[in-house]
Amino acid sequence: MSDMLDLDRWKPAPFLPDADARDGSLVFVVATLCFLACLTALAVLASDRAARGWTQQLTGEATVIVRPKANETPDSAAARAAETLAGVPGVAEARALEKEKAEALIAPWLGEETDLSDLPIPRLVAVVLSPENPADTKTMNLALRSQGLDASVDDHSVWMKDIERGASLARWIGMAVFALIATAAGAVVAFATRAGLAARHEVVEVLHLSGAEDAFIARLFQARFARMAAIAGLFGAAGAAIMGALLRLLGGGSGLTPVLPIAWTDLLAVTPAPLAAGLVAAVAARLTAQSIIRGLQ
């Protein structure tokens, strides 16, 4: 009667055979795709943060170019401009830059040999705007003109637009890459499901001929591939998070990676990856399985 005891302990075997030699490579490919997708997400977040940092820095500053008139030395024109600007509400600080600094800025365009002392080099005034209520370009220009100064104010808005355009471009590219990777993951899973069904053709046919409904068989594959992709997604996401953490540790807030500053909270962006991979796989597996089973009849 020992077999009767065995019987009480009997648990139904899974409908599908456990593993397949191909499963390992599928996990590897999906993990790699998830890793790349997570890195893309981190890069988008970081470039967004970098752009925000730069624009913030730029909004707080303005540069004024002072062209000395014939009756005034460049030094005194610059000094007068700085003085005037310091009096404008919304300007925290205005400082005339030394002659050498202005020359150093244009030297690359003229070459080292050029004797700059003969040229009427415009002087620069660096303006720091007060953060609460920054003075606008118009106000500053008016103040300068009223003092008889030939000067123009650059509030960096041109640069800011460039940075913003660059940042949004990076965002769009990031999302496009992300979509591409997700599609590739779906295609890989669909391909793997096809191979998986082919390898288990015999089982699928027997289930079908024994009266299993199509949806029932599709669900078996859906569950299997969703689980496999979710596990792969976990590996990929963990890899990307480790990579991000490493960059953060090596770089600090902005040390080694000022161009791509990563915050610890950014690493949370990888958490949906396993779920997303599982979902993509489930849908791809279900659709593929259904179309193959439909071909059986």
Added chain:
Amino acid sequence: MSRNPLPEGAQDIDPATVRFDDVSMRYGRAPETLRDLSFSLEPGSFHFVTGASGAGKSSLLKLIYLAAKPSKGLVHLFGQDVSAVPLRDQPFLRRRIGVVFQEFRLLEHMSAFDNVALPLRIEGRKPDSYRQDVAELLAWVGLRHRMHAMPATLAGGEKQRLAIARAVVNRPDILLADEPTGNVDHEMALRILRLFVELNRLGTTILIATHDQDLVARSGMPVLHLDGGQLTRLGSEP
């Protein structure tokens, strides 16, 4: 959750379990494998299908277990034209048909016990409701001591009986057996025949495809003989 695709009282309209009306069948663009078959199997009947290798015996069975479609004519099961049964209802029709495949088609990753339990699990039955039945059925086909064995470790005759047990476990209305004695010795063939006769007594309609003329003769059951894709001889009911 088993649904019966039959309309109420359909059996009264057409009492035949299986009926072929002028049925032809072909694989792809090949010439017709079966031509203009017309016959019917009454409920509780027992028939053999004979014919040379390649005559189309397996193909005929495929038409009945809905693995192939006729290229012409109508197949009726339980009084219903199968071409009119919606795809989503076909699984429920299949559950009323037990099949012993010529090549067994046992699932290699499952034990003998699991293989037999398969049709019941597909119907959504809970293990506690069939554990005992499956064990008894395995005992009935003489495989009680092998119930935890994997199919790969079974002898030909054991596989054959396992395939039979799986085909009958959910008490189908029809049992189709394709060459069920092809892999066993004479002694075992007779045991299997007795098994079918016993099932038939319990009310199952039986159709067996075979080469085994001796088996046919011994049973004394009517024969559908296939030759050149056509039904050439139809034995009468005993």
